[in-house]
Amino acid sequence: MLNRRGFLKIGGATAFAALFGGCERLPKTLVPFVIPPENYALGESLWYASVCRQCPAGCGIVVRNSEGRAKKIEGNPLHPVNRGKLCARGQAGLQALYHPERLGKPLKLDGPRGSGKFREIPWEEALRLLMTGLSSVRAEAPTALLMLTDPMRGHRNLVSARFMKAFGSPHRVAWDPFGQDAHLSANEAVYGVRDLPEHDLAGTRYLLSFSGDFLETGVSPVHFGHAYGRMRAARPTVRGKFVHFGPRLSMTAASADAFLPVAPGTEGYAALGIAHVMVREKLTPAAAAAGRLWNAGLKEFTPEAAGKKTGAPAADIEAVAREFGSNQPGLAMAGDAAASCTNGVFNLSAVGLLNLLAGNVGKPGGISFPDRLAAFASFGAEAKLLLPAAESGYPALRDAVERMGKGAFRMALLSGATNPAFTLPPSLKFEEALLKVPTIVSFASFLDETTSLSDLVLPTPTYLEEWGDDIAPAGHGGEAITLGQPVVAPFRDTRSMPDVLIAAAKELGGPAAAALPWGSFRECLDKAYAGMGIDLEESHKNGGIFSGKADAPRRAPKEGSPALPKAAEAAFAGDPARYPLVLHVYPSSALSDGRGANLPWLQELPDPIATAVWRNWVEVGPKTAAALGLSDGDGVTVSSPFGSLQAFVFLHPAIAEGVAAMPLGQGHSRYGKYAADRGGNPYALLPASVESATKAPARHSTRVSLVKTRMKGALVRTVHPEGQWLYENIL
Amino acid sequence: MTRNAIASILALAALALAVLAPTRSTAAPPEQPIRYTHKVHVTDYKLDCRFCHVYAAKSASAGIPSVAKCMMCHRTIATDRPEIRKLAQYWKDKKPIPWVRVTELQEYTYFPHFRMVTYGKVPCLTCHPGIDKDDIAVQRQEFGMGWCLACHRGRGVSIDCWTCHI
Numbered sequence: 043m044l045n046r047r048g049f050l051k052i053g054g055a056t057a058f059a060a061l062f063g064g065c066e067r068l069p070k071t072l073v074p075f076v077i078p079p080e081n082y083a084l085g086e087s088l089w090y091a092s093v094c095r096q097c098p099a100g101c102g103i104v105v106r107n108s109e110g111r112a113k114k115i116e117g118n119p120l121h122p123v124n125r126g127k128l129c130a131r132g133q134a135g136l137q138a139l140y141h142p143e144r145l146g147k148p149l150k151l152d153g154p155r156g157s158g159k160f161r162e163i164p165w166e167e168a169l170r171l172l173m174t175g176l177s178s179v180r181a182e183a184p185t186a187l188l189m190l191t192d193p194m195r196g197h198r199n200l201v202s203a204r205f206m207k208a209f210g211s212p213h214r215v216a217w218d219p220f221g222q223d224a225h226l227s228a229n230e231a232v233y234g235v236r237d238l239p240e241h242d243l244a245g246t247r248y249l250l251s252f253s254g255d256f257l258e259t260g261v262s263p264v265h266f267g268h269a270y271g272r273m274r275a276a277r278p279t280v281r282g283k284f285v286h287f288g289p290r291l292s293m294t295a296a297s298a299d300a301f302l303p304v305a306p307g308t309e310g311y312a313a314l315g316i317a318h319v320m321v322r323e324k325l326t327p328a329a330a331a332a333g334r335l336w337n338a339g340l341k342e343f344t345p346e347a348a349g350k351k352t353g354a355p356a357a358d359i360e361a362v363a364r365e366f367g368s369n370q371p372g373l374a375m376a377g378d379a380a381a382s383c384t385n386g387v388f389n390l391s392a393v394g395l396l397n398l399l400a401g402n403v404g405k406p407g408g409i410s411f412p413d414r415l416a417a418f419a420s421f422g423a424e425a426k427l428l429l430p431a432a433e434s435g436y437p438a439l440r441d442a443v444e445r446m447g448k449g450a451f452r453m454a455l456l457s458g459a460t461n462p463a464f465t466l467p468p469s470l471k472f473e474e475a476l477l478k479v480p481t482i483v484s485f486a487s488f489l490d491e492t493t494s495l496s497d498l499v500l501p502t503p504t505y506l507e508e509w510g511d512d513i514a515p516a517g518h519g520g521e522a523i524t525l526g527q528p529v530v531a532p533f534r535d536t537r538s539m540p541d542v543l544i545a546a547a548k549e550l551g552g553p554a555a556a557a558l559p560w561g562s563f564r565e566c567l568d569k570a571y572a573g574m575g576i577d578l579e580e581s582h583k584n585g586g587i588f589s590g591k592a593d594a595p596r597r598a599p600k601e602g603s604p605a606l607p608k609a610a611e612a613a614f615a616g617d618p619a620r621y622p623l624v625l626h627v628y629p630s631s632a633l634s635d636g637r638g639a640n641l642p643w644l645q646e647l648p649d650p651i652a653t654a655v656w657r658n659w660v661e662v663g664p665k666t667a668a669a670l671g672l673s674d675g676d677g678v679t680v681s682s683p684f685g686s687l688q689a690f691v692f693l694h695p696a697i698a699e700g701v702a703a704m705p706l707g708q709g710h711s712r713y714g715k716y717a718a719d720r721g722g723n724p725y726a727l728l729p730a731s732v733e734s735a736t737k738a739p740a741r742h743s744t745r746v747s748l749v750k751t752r753m754k755g756a757l758v759r760t761v762h763p764e765g766q767w768l769y770e771n772i773l
Numbered sequence: 774m775t776r777n778a779i780a781s782i783l784a785l786a787a788l789a790l791a792v793l794a795p796t797r798s799t800a801a802p803p804e805q806p807i808r809y810t811h812k813v814h815v816t817d818y819k820l821d822c823r824f825c826h827v828y829a830a831k832s833a834s835a836g837i838p839s840v841a842k843c844m845m846c847h848r849t850i851a852t853d854r855p856e857i858r859k860l861a862q863y864w865k866d867k868k869p870i871p872w873v874r875v876t877e878l879q880e881y882t883y884f885p886h887f888r889m890v891t892y893g894k895v896p897c898l899t900c901h902p903g904i905d906k907d908d909i910a911v912q913r914q915e916f917g918m919g920w921c922l923a924c925h926r927g928r929g930v931s932i933d934c935w936t937c938h939i
Binding site for chain 1: 828831833836837838840841863864867868869870871872873874
């Protein structure tokens, strides 16, 4: 008889047979294309060059296309900005393309306004609704049309600008939470040029960064990452030194030779302390300017005074100043945290003075102002529309919100990744005001907090499926124009915003049709670049027009006669007794301002410092935490005078004491299943206050309190900091 | 019969089931979405195989023609036949045709068509015998290792393991 053991043996063999015997070989069907893609060859990869739009840096990409599908995105080696490199956000663009929640059909509101409930409608109906709205607004009150976008560049911006002008409405607002208003104003004050500069990181010997997290976020992280590598290792006899001042050890700060924690908003004082030592010890080639500054009051800003303000040891400031002064060319840069305090322009102007004193303006290894307009001389007055716009657009947006609230607009056209309903301080009441506009039309690929408020959503192709052009804001001397092309045939039934605007203008007729005289956006691009006398097909193969020869940079007229910036303290809202910590917020290296939160690859990308994934946290120093009775991994309620949220504590080993830091990007209430409900939104803690000179948003201007709270779950980290970093070894 | 003998027979039967189940019958033609006939195209009208299987000369896979390729001719030819109407319907709906795979390779082998076709100058019918006479295509040649090696040896080409098993 069979015993139990024997039965199991035979049973196992039978199960094996059933399992593998029934397993027929793959695949069972061969499904060819209906119409094969252009240049398609089965089993062969094709690489298409285009432009990345995952952030505003404008890197060149090449995309591997196999069997008509985009399989991999890499950096374009010919592109001067990123030179064949690409960051994680760029790589994750594929997930935007294949995203299960991407909109593939126009959506019409199917519920109360703002509910985010929609039903799909055909394009004919959607365009009819759009045209009915546009025609009636145009006939009755053309200025009642609002266009709210992210900052656009290239011909996409030109088409939008012409459309609004011909329509008769001046209300075109571009919102960028990380606009560079303070940089522009400081550059105007210090150098006499209101523009974005080029920093020659690769050629410098001594780099000072003031809260500039240029390696992970900022204007052009891949460009600066590559340049930083060359500064450190590409010269046979020079290894550039890098010193970072800032409230928190970011990934950039972690790459520095020395990190000096300073209190938030005191970067300007640290810079003036360094300038003081340079002038006092005659470590500057700009002797005339130095004398002028000294007499204008620089002599008051001793390293001791700077140390008192910033919390950094005066001896360290002095040592850094001596090294910086005697290692030329040296370069000083400042970043978002220094710029978005209420005294941002002061901070940046003080940092700018260091470049003047180092005598590096317009020199290799220094700062220069390229003439980016020169490449577009043939475009006349419209050339400016093609170039990167650095402003945040905050004053115009606040004005628009006020008008919306008063019912001044009858129709709003929304587009772009900057998602104002998520990134604006809640006290502005953007959502409430927007819903007072009777008709809201969005151009979007995803339903985020802003587009969910629409009455009509027109699905757009992703950047991998459309034509375009771009001029990067950093990394070239004005000689690079990036061209975008579809790297795959569009997957969904989408139309790009410029295409819809061109079609709408045609139907509106009159001046609108005359202003946008093309059949499609592609025709607009082709005609514009054919007029420049270039081989367009060759340029598309290369990913753009890279002449390799930049025109000479512009002069900095104030270089010889600098003025000492008026010292200003950063203001922080909230009573220090009730809100003991200063809040420092920084864009997440993966999710940026929040736009990457719907891509799982980016959600599961560990933060370079906290190594946490899938939600946010609040960073405090060990001493601050001990004083508050908090330990690593505790749940806390973070409260500011403007809002509160819950987060897990991350004991940061290198952060200025008295500071609580949070990454921006999480905390979505909409934006799909990967983004929604992953912690609180730190933008909701921020006041509506502004940088005093530019009226740009001042994110670093509030205090917070942390109160221990019971929270479900735990912060998921790939490395426990206690294991990796043992605080006692560092502090 | 001992208990062990019963167990062994049952185990052998189970093993035989596992081994034999994946082998294919070469006789029964599969049910295709359209009754496409190689005979009419290749034997009667003398179309070159590579007119439709365009990638055979340059790619690992010979490829199945796109619906657009079929419609190049069948926009005007034999449009009233029921099978061609089915084709036209696919074209009209812009839907691909889910052809059922006929020829299968052994697992863990690599068969680059372009090497055989372009460089080896092996005629298609060597590996796909009789397909030119088929009304509905069937696989008549199993690609056993012995059969492959015989040809490789006869032609004096590589029989290194990783020529085919990569």
